[in-house]
Amino acid sequence: MDRILVAAIRELNDAHKADIAEAAKRHGFTALFFDSVDEALPHLSEAEVIFGQSVRLSQNAPKLRWLCSPSAGVEQFTAPGAFLNPDAVLTNSSGAYGVTIAEHVVMVTLEMLRKQPEYDRIVAAKQWRRDLPVRSVKDSRIAFLGTGDIGREAARRFRAFDPASMVGVNRSGSDRSGLFDCVINVNELDAALKNTEILVISLPKTQETVRLLDKRRLSLLPDGALIVNVGRGAVIDEAALAEELRAGRLLAALDVFEQEPLPCESPLWDCPSLLITPHISGNMTLAYTKNRMVSMFLEDFENYCTGRPLKHMVDLKKGY
Secondary structure, eight states: OOEEEEEEOTTOOHHHHHHHHHHHHHTTEEEEEESSHHHHGGGOTTEEEEEOOOHHHHTTOTTOOEEEOSSSOOGGGSSTTSOSSTTOEEEOOTTSSHHHHHHHHHHHHHHHHTTHHHHHHHHHTTOOOOOOOOOOSTTOEEEEEOOSHHHHHHHHHHGGGOOSEEEEEESSSOOSSOOSSEEEEGGGHHHHHTTOSEEEEOOOOOTTTTTSBOHHHHHHSOTTOEEEEOSOGGGBOHHHHHHHHHTTSOEEEESOOSSSSOOTTOTTTTOTTEEEOOSOTTOTTSHHHHHHHHHHHHHHHHHHHTTOOOTTBOOTTTTO
């Protein structure tokens, strides 16, 4: 009986499916493709490998040995009971999203600094104004809270704008990319925030990162500082940020939120100096992202089938 590989990702195109099916056949697997989790559920009893991002897949696959998430964030898989088979391993697709999310970061940063949301409202009212003061990335002091794929790709693009400084912040205080002027340990974050005019956040949700930017740390940012969050919403104390925005002290562009969809009653909706996007910076619409995601899966599928270590393994205790 063939071993079963289930792919439950509607964004896969015919070429992706053909590549996965060919690799599966070569290693004695049958590949089954579904556009939704509901369609896949009746076929999970024999699934050994799953390519999908819903915890409902891992919770209903008793013979699962490896799940590859097409997303970078995997906090849904770190909770107790996320896997029906506790011996299953998890990989993710961190490394596929840096390009698309970095472009989003550049886009919203320029929009906020150049007052595009305000000009959108002016034009929508059929008015003609040209006097709003704008700012530049040039000579700005930028800090990147998170120096993984997303942080590095964003830094690579921002370097072309000639900022005054680019500081990376991570757990280890080290980085080999050479993209930052310096990289500091997260324990030095307080001092870094005091000199940050643009803060780019690309952190996952872990025990260490929840509310990392609390009321006290937000107060350390200088007046007019811009926060761009494309990591996880739980990293920021949203109530404290709303207070800062309403006071006119900070600006923000948020693509992620503690609760998604953002509830209608959230105070963030009508905050001034805030650009909201509905978690679209890293969705699977860019061809490069999808192609990279599939190639990473196929690379580890080859490793899995030949007994080599999986390259994109997630530490379930750390959450990344």
